[in-house]
Amino acid sequence: MKKLFVSIFTISLLFSCNKNTKTTDKALDQKFDKYKEGFVTSLWKINPGWASGVGYHKLDSILVVPDATETKVQLDFANTQLDSLKQYDIESLSDNNKTDFQMIKNQLEASVFSIKELKSSEWNPSEYNVCGSFAEILNGNYDSLEVRLRAFNAKMNAIPAYYEAAKKNIKNPTIEHTDLAIAQNIGGSTVFEADLNEALAKSKLSAAEKKEIQDKAKVSIKAIKDYAEWLQNLPNKTPRSFRLGADLYAKKFNFDIQSSYTADEIYKIAVDHKNDLHDKMFVLADKLWKKYKGNAPKPADKLELIKQVIDKISLQHTTPERFQSEIEKQIPELAAYVKAKDLLYIDPSKPLVVRKEPAYMAGVAGASISAAGPYDKNANTYYNVGSMSGWTAENAESYLREYNDYILQILNIHEAIPGHYTQLVYSNQSPSIIKSILGNGAMVEGWAVYAEKMMLESGYKNSDEMWLMYYKWNLRTTCNTILDISVHTKDMSKEEAMILLTREAFQQQAEAEGKWKRVTLSQVQLCSYFTGYTEIYNLREELKKQEGDKFNLKKFHEKFLSFGSAPVKYIKELMLSKE
Numbered sequence: 001m002k003k004l005f006v007s008i009f010t011i012s013l014l015f016s017c018n019k020n021t022k023t024t025d026k027a028l029d030q031k032f033d034k035y036k037e038g039f040v041t042s043l044w045k046i047n048p049g050w051a052s053g054v055g056y057h058k059l060d061s062i063l064v065v066p067d068a069t070e071t072k073v074q075l076d077f078a079n080t081q082l083d084s085l086k087q088y089d090i091e092s093l094s095d096n097n098k099t100d101f102q103m104i105k106n107q108l109e110a111s112v113f114s115i116k117e118l119k120s121s122e123w124n125p126s127e128y129n130v131c132g133s134f135a136e137i138l139n140g141n142y143d144s145l146e147v148r149l150r151a152f153n154a155k156m157n158a159i160p161a162y163y164e165a166a167k168k169n170i171k172n173p174t175i176e177h178t179d180l181a182i183a184q185n186i187g188g189s190t191v192f193e194a195d196l197n198e199a200l201a202k203s204k205l206s207a208a209e210k211k212e213i214q215d216k217a218k219v220s221i222k223a224i225k226d227y228a229e230w231l232q233n234l235p236n237k238t239p240r241s242f243r244l245g246a247d248l249y250a251k252k253f254n255f256d257i258q259s260s261y262t263a264d265e266i267y268k269i270a271v272d273h274k275n276d277l278h279d280k281m282f283v284l285a286d287k288l289w290k291k292y293k294g295n296a297p298k299p300a301d302k303l304e305l306i307k308q309v310i311d312k313i314s315l316q317h318t319t320p321e322r323f324q325s326e327i328e329k330q331i332p333e334l335a336a337y338v339k340a341k342d343l344l345y346i347d348p349s350k351p352l353v354v355r356k357e358p359a360y361m362a363g364v365a366g367a368s369i370s371a372a373g374p375y376d377k378n379a380n381t382y383y384n385v386g387s388m389s390g391w392t393a394e395n396a397e398s399y400l401r402e403y404n405d406y407i408l409q410i411l412n413i414h415e416a417i418p419g420h421y422t423q424l425v426y427s428n429q430s431p432s433i434i435k436s437i438l439g440n441g442a443m444v445e446g447w448a449v450y451a452e453k454m455m456l457e458s459g460y461k462n463s464d465e466m467w468l469m470y471y472k473w474n475l476r477t478t479c480n481t482i483l484d485i486s487v488h489t490k491d492m493s494k495e496e497a498m499i500l501l502t503r504e505a506f507q508q509q510a511e512a513e514g515k516w517k518r519v520t521l522s523q524v525q526l527c528s529y530f531t532g533y534t535e536i537y538n539l540r541e542e543l544k545k546q547e548g549d550k551f552n553l554k555k556f557h558e559k560f561l562s563f564g565s566a567p568v569k570y571i572k573e574l575m576l577s578k579e
Contacts, residue, residue, distance in 0.1 A: 025092050032088055032097050036434060039081060039104060043437075046073055049133050054437050055376025057142050061154035063130065066121065067165040075115055078108040095577045099563075099570040100434040107438050110255035118248060123173045123240040125181035125231055126521075128166035130159055130224070131188025135358060138191065138199050142376050145203045149213065152196070156216040163227040173234075174242045176520040182228045187359035189224045192217040242520045246489040249523065256524045257442045258567035259531050263485055266531050270481040273530075274504065277475050278303065284468040285309040303503060310472060310506050313465055314401040318408070320388040323400070327385060327412060328354045334409075334417040341458050344418060344557040350381065350425045352416060357384040369415055371424035374436040381421050398510035406461075406469035413455050418557075419448035426561035435564025441525060443568050446532015447561075449477050453537070454553075472506050477529040479505040480515075484526035487519050535568035536560070543575070 044051035048059035064070055082105065090101050114120065121127055137152045196217055200210050244252065253263040261269070285306040289298060292312040299305050318326045331354070335346055350372075357368070367386060372379035388396045403411060413419055423444060427436050456462070456470050479500055486492035486500075494516055501512035519526060539560075544551045563571045 025094075028088065028092050029094050029097055032093060032101070035084065035088075036100060036104070039084075040433060040437070042077065042081075046077055052133060052136060054373030055142065055379060056373070057140070057151075057376070060137055060148070060151040063133075063155045063158040063162055065158055065161045065165050066128065066169060067161075070165075071115060071121075074111060078111045082108050082112075095574055096432060099566050099574060100432055102570060103434055103438045103440075103566060106255060106258055113251060113255060118252065121169050122171045124177040125166070125170055125173050126177050126184060128163065128169075128181065128227070129185055129188060130162060130220075131185065131191045132358075135188070135191045135195065138195055139380075140376075141379060145199060146205055149199060149203055149205060150209075153209075153213045153216060156213075156220050159220045160223045163223045166227060167230055170234075172236060172238050172240050173231075174520075175236070175239050176242045176517075178231050178234070178236070178239075180521055182231050184359075185224050185228045189221050190359055192221050192224075243491065244488040244523045249485070249488045252524045253527065257528060257531050258440055258569065259442060259535065260569045261531060261534075263489075263527070266481060266527060266534070267485045269534060270478050270530055273478050273534075274475065274482065277471050277478065278306070278504075281306045281468060281471045281475075284464050284471070288313075288464055288468065303506075307503075307506055310468065311401075313406065313469065314404045314508075316406075317400040317404040320391070320396045320400070323388065323403075324354060324356065324385045326408060327383065330409060330412045331383075331416055334412060337455075337460060338418050342554055343454070343458060344422070344554055344561070346417065346422055347425055350378070352383060352421050353380045354383045354385060357386045367411060367415055369420040369424065371420070372428065374428045374430075374433055377428045381424065383416055383421070395510050398508040402508040402511040404469070406466050407473055409461065409466075410452050410470055410473045413452050413460075414448040418455070419451045420444065422451075423447045423561055423565070426558075427565045430562065430564030432564055435566045439565030440532075440567040442528040442532035442535075443565050443571065444532070445528040446534075446536050446568060449474070449529050449533035450536045450540075453533075475505045476507065477533065480526040481530040483515065483519055484524065488523055532568055535572070539568065539572050539575070 044056055044059060046064070048062040048064060051058075052060050085101065085105055085108075088101060090098055093101060134152060134155065137148050137155070140148060142148075196213070200213060203210070205213075250263050253259075259266065282302050282305065285308075286298075288309050289296075289305070292309055299308065331352060335348075338344065338346055368384045370382040370384060372381050388399060391399070415421065427439060427444075430436050452470065452473065456467065460466075483492070483497055483500060487497060492500075497516050497519070498512055501507045501515055502509060505512075507515070540556060543556060559575060560571060563574055566574075
């Protein structure tokens with residue numbers, strides 16, 4: 001990428017020879033700062049749901065109806081803002097504002113691409129689901145329960161129109177996204193039943209207000225279930241393929257990942273990394289063979305030998321009933337380790353709550369983080385844990401072998417400490433709101449993957465078993481990229497995907513099935529882990545070479561995280577800049 005930063009020598013020269021130029025630059029920065037304030041205010045006006053998600057709750061009572069008028073509003077906003085950006089010479093902005101400029105421009109261009117080319121609003125019915133935003137109002141602690149319930153009440157007014165607009169938008173949807181939409185909307189509708197009634201019982205609202213809310217909730221439930229039933233009965237003789245195709249995929253990759261690599265480049269790097277991991281795993285598995293397999297003859301096939309050792313170690317796992325409590329137990333242990341090793345500062349005042357995954361989120365990932373937004377920094381961060389309730393014993397056992405005693409710890413590093421939870425707390429403290437609200441998924445996921453390796457490098461639970469399982473876990477990240485690109489651009493079949501995941505990535509059948517489902521429901525996101533990790537790890541190693549004995553790991557981590565959730569390629573420029 002073209003370097004955007006003026007050298008320190010040039011800056012000094014400008015300052016000493018032409019004070020007016022320096023003043024002009026400062027004035028332009030101040031003008032751009034004012035532009036950013038107006039941009040964010042306007043962004044929230046047309047995206048109140050997004051605003052609520054990052055903790056800006058002034059518009060909680062508004063539910064935008066996704067009709068043709070709304071699409072025009074979004075498109076006009078993006079084009080107007082892109083025109084506004086043309087008045088700023090990016091080379092004259094500060095390093096911080098150069099990054100903000102690039103992130104705003106990317107967001108606006110991605111919005112235009114989504115509306116005009118991707119058109120997922122037509123083929124992805126799961127985009128239409130109000131349940132999550134209403135659940136967040138009930139779960140929040142940013143205002144009194146009564147104020148939140150009144151916002152909930154007003155917001156319900158638009159639910160019937162919302163789902164009627166959704167029906168008009170949908171054209172030859174994919175089968176996979178249709179099924180997901182049905183399951184998530186029906187599951188999420190409980191927000192308007194048990195969850196709402198529980199909140200009303202605790203509130204000080206009058207009996208008349210409670211009745212009004214409950215009457216509207218019945219209308220809302222009917223609209224949600226009617227939508228699900230409409231989807232179930234929808235004649236769809238030519239459903240769109242869930243595969244994005246090479247052209248759309250390449251464009252979406254560039255907008256979503258914002259990497260210094262293209263999709264094709266990161267694919268090749270991932271394939272090479274997979275082969276390197278196999279070599280490292282074979283050395284460890286061969287060493288552990290006697291411990292776990294005794295005098296059994298070693299298979300000639302390298303991958304089969306690794307698999308047999310992993311299968312034995314994977315028998316060490318918790319039970320379905322204790323899965324969530326085991327996660328809860330490990331969080332303070334990880335925090336204590338990070339503090340003892342002085343790896344980075346973790347703010348103990350920011351709460352992390354482990355909870356059962358809500359129904360409206362089910363069906364995509366087994367564990368996830370719902371972070372407090374930059375406007376609501378003291379709110380709870382939730383660690384959502386998928387439930388095994390209703391699973392067969394066979395499926396539960398397969399899942400638990402995947403998340404065995406070693407990998408469960410790596411999962412907690414990734415999701416919680418010092419992974420997502422820690423990074424997102426830092427992101428909320430970033431002096432630039434842009435770097436928080438327009439957070440880059442590859443940086444966020446990449447940090448969590450980087451954290452896994454960094455913790456093991458620091459000596460966490462050091463053993464051959466832990467390293468072998470870490471490599472297996474890192475292989476998952478690597479194969480996520482190979483899988484996603486292969487499925488969406490190279491027509492990889494489910495059978496081929498299962499061979500990649502179970503034979504080459506050593507995943508349990510249940511995990512592989514879940515990943516196949518995920519790759520049919522999402523595009524590009526599975527690449528974010530490996531791409532971000534690769535860029536972060538390479539940046540660290542580059543700085544270690546540059547700084548030599550002066551390199552300090554804690555300072556690197558805290559400085560890296562101080563730039564919010566900006567794309568890694570921009571953080572790299574900021575960290576290498578001398579401004």
